[in-house]
Amino acid sequence: MTQVTMTVNGKAASGDVPGETLLSDFLREHLRLTGTHVGCDTSQCGACVVLVDGKAVKSCTALAASLDGAEVTTVEGLANGELHPMQVAFNDNHGLQCGFCTPGMIISGIDMVNRYKAEGRELTEEAIRHELEGNICRCTGYHNIVRSIKDAAASM
Amino acid sequence: MYAVNYHKPASIEDAVAAIGGADEAKILAGGQTLLPTMKQHLAAPSDVVDIRGIGGMTDIAVRGDTVTIGAAATHAAVAGSNEVGSICPALAALAAGIGDPAVRHMGTIGGSIANNDPAADYPAGLLGLGATIVTNQREIAADDFFTGMFSTALEDGEIITAVSVSKPDRAGYAKFRNPASRYAMVGVFVAKTGNGVRVAVTGAGEDGVFRHAGLEAALAGNWSPDAVDAVEMSADGLMSDIHASADYRAHLIKVMAKRAVAAAG
Ligand SMILES: Cc1cc2nc3c(=O)[nH]c(=O)nc-3n(C[C@H](O)[C@H](O)[C@H](O)COP(=O)(O)OP(=O)(O)OC[C@H]3O[C@@H](n4cnc5c(N)ncnc54)[C@H](O)[C@@H]3O)c2cc1C
Ligand code: FES
Ligand code: FES
Numbered sequence: 001m002t003q004v005t006m007t008v009n010g011k012a013a014s015g016d017v018p019g020e021t022l023l024s025d026f027l028r029e030h031l032r033l034t035g036t037h038v039g040c041d042t043s044q045c046g047a048c049v050v051l052v053d054g055k056a057v058k059s060c061t062a063l064a065a066s067l068d069g070a071e072v073t074t075v076e077g078l079a080n081g082e083l084h085p086m087q088v089a090f091n092d093n094h095g096l097q098c099g100f101c102t103p104g105m106i107i108s109g110i111d112m113v114n115r116y117k118a119e120g121r122e123l124t125e126e127a128i129r130h131e132l133e134g135n136i137c138r139c140t141g142y143h144n145i146v147r148s149i150k151d152a153a154a155s156m
Numbered sequence: 157m158y159a160v161n162y163h164k165p166a167s168i169e170d171a172v173a174a175i176g177g178a179d180e181a182k183i184l185a186g187g188q189t190l191l192p193t194m195k196q197h198l199a200a201p202s203d204v205v206d207i208r209g210i211g212g213m214t215d216i217a218v219r220g221d222t223v224t225i226g227a228a229a230t231h232a233a234v235a236g237s238n239e240v241g242s243i244c245p246a247l248a249a250l251a252a253g254i255g256d257p258a259v260r261h262m263g264t265i266g267g268s269i270a271n272n273d274p275a276a277d278y279p280a281g282l283l284g285l286g287a288t289i290v291t292n293q294r295e296i297a298a299d300d301f302f303t304g305m306f307s308t309a310l311e312d313g314e315i316i317t318a319v320s321v322s323k324p325d326r327a328g329y330a331k332f333r334n335p336a337s338r339y340a341m342v343g344v345f346v347a348k349t350g351n352g353v354r355v356a357v358t359g360a361g362e363d364g365v366f367r368h369a370g371l372e373a374a375l376a377g378n379w380s381p382d383a384v385d386a387v388e389m390s391a392d393g394l395m396s397d398i399h400a401s402a403d404y405r406a407h408l409i410k411v412m413a414k415r416a417v418a419a420a421g
Pocket of ligand 2: 037038039040041042043044045046047048049058059060061
């Protein structure tokens with residue numbers, strides 16, 4: 001067992017976790033933050049993406065024990081009285097159908113907008129499509145997801 | 157995933173002790189290969205020893221014409237590093253093309269080369285550049301490090317601490333991505349260095365990454381994409397699988413070699 005303390009969505013969260021506990025399990029089972037989805041066993045789908053110290057990470061492919069002291073943001077931590085601009089854009093642009101991939105899409109969208117802004121690069125439609133390589137959607141065909149992210153980038 | 161004991165030592169000595177004290181320890185870096193493998197029960201270590209808490213393991217520094225990259229530097233860190241960019245922009249570009257953004261935020265250069273996946277990108281970059289792999293025990297030339305599919309010259313428990321790369325005159329990398337996994341179906345790294353031309357091929361060989369003597373000779377004579385046309389390309393020793401036949405891979409090696417030379421300028 002390893003004692004871990006993280007900041008999750010701005011609040012301290014601690015627990016005694018077995019070595020094999022994945023961050024996704026820690027969030028879903030220990031903290032009951034079930035907005036983070038688990039869609040695969042192969043680290044490929046991106047439904048589980050959360051921000052760890054501001055960077056998009058697959059929470060199914062990180063050990064909770066390794067993240068003592070980390071700052072984690074899940075989809076539940078985005079709305080702050082009002083929805084986050086990325087959430088608004090997914091709503092406005094019909095960027096989801098079943099919604100399973102959406103938490104990961106929204107977090108990955110925020111991550112890419114933040115990185116491109118910090119580097120002063122333009123987040124073109126082509127760039128968004130490349131940046132989404134680690135996020136799989138079975139429903140939408142991606143067009144409205146790309147539109148949502150492009151839209152949010154303008155207002156973030 | 158089976159039960160596992162987690163360790164995060166703060167020094168190489170403590171890491172060596174943790175590895176030595178366990179039934180069957182595995183070194184953990186970014187976890188982007190080891191954790192999926194453990195989830196699928198293809199690996200079941202009793203202990204994992206996380207090397208990311210060891211001081212200096214993520215440092216990237218330039219001395220003279222050489223850049224030294226800490227083993228736990230992530231793909232994203234290498235891709236965005238001015239130091240790496242100043243010595244070899246092609247290596248930074250290679251790192252920027254590994255997997256997807258979330259994988260690049262966690263996966264490390266040390267983990268990638270220790271794993272030596274036959275379709276991984278870094279093995280081509282480091283073999284092509286004639287890099288030196290530094291461990292807690294010795295320095296190993298890239299030519300001696302990559303010994304076969306998923307195998308390296310590392311001894312049990314030996315820890316890669318850094319990789320160093322000297323500035324090439326020119327270098328370029330091109331990969332044909334497997335559209336599902338993003339790994340290289342074929343990737344070719346070309347470098348023109350003080351010690352001659354080196355060409356390394358990943359994604360294609362049955363024994364993992366390899367140097368291609370025919371391409372090296374052709375490009376040493378004439379550093380241009382056209383020089384690739386005349387090279388005899390055999391499919392012997394190349395992989396055939398559901399993604400591509402050996403003949404198709406042989407063809408792709410030439411196409412990627414041309415693109416790599418064009419990218420190198
Ligand atoms: C969806 C997905 C897509 C990917 N796409 C690509 C791709 O396009 N190209 C590509 O090249 N790779 C790709 N990868 C693999 C990725 O680059 C991994 O990060 C990398 O192969 C392993 O690095 P790691 O730091 O995650 O190592 P880990 O998974 O932590 O470890 C891998 C192995 O290396 C050993 N090890 C780790 N560090 C050291 C060290 N310092 N010394 C000795 N042994 C060590 C471990 O014991 C383990 O056996 C992909 C992975 C995923 C999940
Ligand atoms: S659940 Fe993490 S990548 Fe699929
Ligand atoms: S909306 Fe259903 S998987 Fe993306």
